[in-house]
Amino acid sequence: MIAREAVISGQVSMAKLARVVDLLADSSGHAWVELAFAKDDEQRWLISGNVSAECAVFCQRCLKAMPLQIEQEFHLALVSSDGVDLPEPLEPCLLRNDSINLHALVEDEMLLALPMISMHPEHCNTHQPQAVETTENRDTRRPFADLADMLNRR
Ligand SMILES: [Zn+2]
Known part of the structure; x- marks a missing residue:
């Protein structure tokens, strides 16, 4: 060759x-x-x-x-x-x-x-969406929890 x-x-x-x-x-x-x-x-x-x-x-x-x-x-x-x-x-x-x-x-x-x-x-893509999801959940749940507390108080 x-x-x-x-x-x-x-x-x-x-x-x-x-x-x-x-x-x-x-x-x-x-x-x-x-x-x-x-x-x-x-x-x-x-x-x-x-x-x-x-x-x-x-x-x-x-x-x-x-x-x-x-x-x-x-x-x-x-x-x-x-x-x-x-x-x-x-x-x-x-x-x-x-x-x-x-x-x-x-x-x-x-x-x-x-x-x-x-x-x-x-970033590892598999980890990133999970992290975003948990912070979103925290942010959205808290206002509603506060609202429920306020309504209960009235
Ligand atoms: Zn990875």
Whole structure:
């Protein structure tokens, strides 16, 4: 694929990306993957591409599922050992037994794109309406209670 400078793209079932699905609230759907294989002037083997997916994670505050858009671009150089110096923006991708598992590569990139802690921005919607409701109830009940007291006194 490197020699042919192949470009492949397509969708991968989320269920097949086991290490990613473990961290999601929903295992349905697909990830869109595009991979381009090439060799650079330094004879480095390169895989660049991107992965995107619309998935759902658990909010760490209210524990409800929330949507999360994953969008990750990467530029990898295949290396046979750790500690190889690479110019920007290349990141090392370790070859194991002279082969590479593309599923594992996509999983790794998606894991990098997941936030450490997922939370609804600003407010958790599930909590907000409840809070509004209780304050409304308090405000509306008190005047009527006062009115009833006044009527009773007369
Ligand atoms: Zn939340």
